[in-house]
Amino acid sequence: MSDKLPALHIADLTIDPPIIQGGMGVRVSRSGLAAAVANEGCVGVIAGVGLGKFENLPRSEYESVNNDALREEIRRAKSMSKGIIGVNLMVALSNYEPLVKTAVEENVDVIISGAGLPLELPKLVNNKDIKLVVIVSSVRALKIICSKWKRNFNRLPDAVIVEGSKAGGHIGYDFQDVVEDKAPSLDELIVDIIKYANTFEPMIPVIAAGGVFDGKDIAHYIKLGAAGVQMGTRFVCTDECDVHVDFKKAYLNAGKDDFVIIKSPVGLPGRVIKNKFVEGILGGQTTPKACNYRCLKTCNPKEAPYCIAKALTNAAEGNLDEGYVFAGSNAYRCNEIIPVKTLIEKLVAETEEHL
Numbered sequence: 001m002s003d004k005l006p007a008l009h010i011a012d013l014t015i016d017p018p019i020i021q022g023g024m025g026v027r028v029s030r031s032g033l034a035a036a037v038a039n040e041g042c043v044g045v046i047a048g049v050g051l052g053k054f055e056n057l058p059r060s061e062y063e064s065v066n067n068d069a070l071r072e073e074i075r076r077a078k079s080m081s082k083g084i085i086g087v088n089l090m091v092a093l094s095n096y097e098p099l100v101k102t103a104v105e106e107n108v109d110v111i112i113s114g115a116g117l118p119l120e121l122p123k124l125v126n127n128k129d130i131k132l133v134v135i136v137s138s139v140r141a142l143k144i145i146c147s148k149w150k151r152n153f154n155r156l157p158d159a160v161i162v163e164g165s166k167a168g169g170h171i172g173y174d175f176q177d178v179v180e181d182k183a184p185s186l187d188e189l190i191v192d193i194i195k196y197a198n199t200f201e202p203m204i205p206v207i208a209a210g211g212v213f214d215g216k217d218i219a220h221y222i223k224l225g226a227a228g229v230q231m232g233t234r235f236v237c238t239d240e241c242d243v244h245v246d247f248k249k250a251y252l253n254a255g256k257d258d259f260v261i262i263k264s265p266v267g268l269p270g271r272v273i274k275n276k277f278v279e280g281i282l283g284g285q286t287t288p289k290a291c292n293y294r295c296l297k298t299c300n301p302k303e304a305p306y307c308i309a310k311a312l313t314n315a316a317e318g319n320l321d322e323g324y325v326f327a328g329s330n331a332y333r334c335n336e337i338i339p340v341k342t343l344i345e346k347l348v349a350e351t352e353e354h355l
Contacts, residue, residue, distance in 0.1 A: 004352045008228035010131050010159045010205060013084055013109065015228060016041045017348050019218075020133075020161070020207060022232025023088020023112060024169065024326070025049035026312040028243040029235065031077035036240035036340035038083025043110060045086040046073050048099045050309055054293060062293040063095045067102045074106040084109045086133075091116030092266060092296050100124040112161065115170060115268075116297075117145055122153035131158040135209070137165075137172035138184075139192045146200075159205040160197060161230050162189050166211025168233050168328035170268040171261075178269045179261050186210055187224060194225045213330040215350020222355065233328035234347075238340045244318030250275070250325045251334040259327065265304035266296045272324040273331070281306060 008018030021037040023029055025047035034044030051073055052065035070087070077085045087103045089096060092115040103111055104125055113121055114135025121132055134157045136142045142160055149155055164186030165171050165178050173183040190208055197204040205227035212218060212229045221229055235241055237248050254273050262278065264270040272278055286305040294301060295309050314323030338346075 004355050005348055006222065008205060008207070010110070010133065013131060015043055015084060017344065017351075018228030019043070019344065019347065020086070020112075020228065020230040021045050021235050022209065022230050023047035023086070024232050024236070026309065027051060027316040028241065028247070030242035031073045031080065032240045032242045033235060033238065033340070034077045034085055035080035035083075036238070037235065038077070038081040038085055040341055040344045041083065042344065043084045043086050044077065044081065045088050045112060046070070046077060048087050048089045048103070049093060050295065050313060055310065055313055059293050062295070063098050066095055067098055070099055070102050071106055074103065074108055086110035086112055088112045090114065091118050092298050094294055094297050097124060104128055104130060114161070114163065114172070117141060119145065119148045122149055122155050133157060133159045133161060135161045135163050136193070137163050137189070139189070139196050142193060142196060156200060157204055159207055159227070160193065161207045161209050162186065162193050164189060164210030166329040167209060168271055168331065169326040170264060170266065170270050173269065175261070175263055175269040190221060190224050190226055211329050213328075213333060215347050215352070216354045218347060218351040219354035222351070233331045233334070234343060235340070236331075237334040237337045238343055239337060240340050243316050246318040246320055247315055247325055248337055250320060251327060251331045252337070254327070254332045256332045258332065259329065265306065265308045266298045271327060271329065273327050275324060276321055277311065278324050
């Protein structure tokens with residue numbers, strides 16, 4: 001696409017421009033967004049969490065309804081695009097393995113896995129030619145994954161996404177460190193992880209994520225040695241993003257001071273846009289225990305102050321008074337809803353200007 005902006009190579013896949021669209025759950029990045037992004041040469045990603053209409057179903061149907069929904073989204077994305085389609089699956093999900101198996105059966109191009117260490121992922125993929133990309137927030141996590149994979153499966157991740165503390169959604173750092181801005185900077189992490197990734201032959205491509213907003217940021221991380229970037233927040237405010245328009249408007253209406261770090265029921269910090277619901281939970285308000293599904297391994301329904309699956313589902317469906325909107329630290333800079341094609345052309349032009 002460009003002489004100046006290098007393509008990202010993940011095994012035999014060429015991603016040009018070198019952008020992966022972040023997987024955003026619940027029901028934010030689905031087939032519509034993924035296909036539009038893939039059609040521009042980037043990696044379009046479906047977030048596998050909570051895709052099925054599970055809210056009013058018994059626990060016994062939670063797994064199958066989500067498998068079916070993932071299968072349908074992958075097929076739909078593939079029917080709308082000849083580009084690279086990935087699925088983001090969180091290790092912390094109680095139905096992680098069935099979702100991986102579904103993605104494998106549907107032959108996605110890439111499985112991206114974080115929110116825990118995906119130590120058994122190669123076994124579940126069973127030598128199929130699906131690229132495996134891990135998300136980490138420390139060099140230590142990557143070392144554990146690489147040594148385990150090498151020893152048990154004789155393979156390594158095809159790429160690694162390094163997610164800093166400016167990301168939207170759940171953040172893989174200590175709550176206090178995120179609140180006090182003491183988590184390691186993405187720049188430090190990238191440099192450390194590239195050093196380690198370079199010890200392999202071939203080297204593992206390193207992708208920067210968390211707060212990457214414009215072409216200036218992309219150029220910065222490429223100059224630091226990253227092979228590409230992952231961006232989530234920017235893609236929410238696109239025509240093709242599958243989420244309710246009121247969710248998108250929450251980004252457009254947010255000011256710089258409208259973001260707050262909350263302690264999610266899953267035990268991780270999460271960056272959200274302040275609203276009535278958020279003020280309620282910050283004030284200690286709880287909703288009665290109403291969890292049928294136990295969607296996350298780390299969530300204890302008896303102790304959880306509210307159900308995060310319901311809160312995120314409500315927000316995605318446009319019911320913002322009973323849920324919250326996850327967002328990256330730069331979401332307040334979104335000021336228009338534009339087509340994916342326009343966004344990517346803009347990002348490429350800005351990046352080339354700064355390279």
